[in-house]
Amino acid sequence: MKYCLPIVALVFLAACGQQQSAEAQPESMALDDTGPPPARGDASPDTSDASWRVAEDGQSIRFGDGDEAPLLSLKCDLSGDPQQFSIVRHADALPGQSALFPFVGNGMRSRFFADAVLSDGEWRWEAKLPADDPQLDIFEGNRRLTATLPGRGMLEISGSRIPGEFLAWCRSGGANAQVEGPADPSEV
Numbered sequence: 001m002k003y004c005l006p007i008v009a010l011v012f013l014a015a016c017g018q019q020q021s022a023e024a025q026p027e028s029m030a031l032d033d034t035g036p037p038p039a040r041g042d043a044s045p046d047t048s049d050a051s052w053r054v055a056e057d058g059q060s061i062r063f064g065d066g067d068e069a070p071l072l073s074l075k076c077d078l079s080g081d082p083q084q085f086s087i088v089r090h091a092d093a094l095p096g097q098s099a100l101f102p103f104v105g106n107g108m109r110s111r112f113f114a115d116a117v118l119s120d121g122e123w124r125w126e127a128k129l130p131a132d133d134p135q136l137d138i139f140e141g142n143r144r145l146t147a148t149l150p151g152r153g154m155l156e157i158s159g160s161r162i163p164g165e166f167l168a169w170c171r172s173g174g175a176n177a178q179v180e181g182p183a184d185p186s187e188v
Contacts, residue, residue, distance in 0.1 A: 083132075086127065
């Protein structure tokens, strides 16, 4: 009997705590208040026919299907010191949103902080960092990459030497790559 009283007291205290937390909740919540709208289109697009292409201005490369809008872009801004490198995921974004944008491949993992940015009339995800950041080394290899943006799906990016060459070009300040070969042309 002497043990029953403390147990009964604990049950009442627990019930009081539940009553208070229930009172703190709003009586009703509209579904519109639960977060951003779902993404339009296919969150994890089929990338089996996608490839890298150099943009007309030469300052970026784009991953996508032919002439369709790109799914991912890598950009280089040579005007800063150090040069700035941007990773752009062309997927729906809302003002003020931020996300962790992880990449896996080429024997490493990198996680980039991406923000919603308005550019060319679209809200998209963009991670911007100095071109010499070691996390960008993930683009140096020529093996397959995966890039996942929470709520916007995963991109499977086919292996290519183009991202690594573009990163090296950006890190060099836009200098043309030197091809190593014999010093004496007669040795060819």
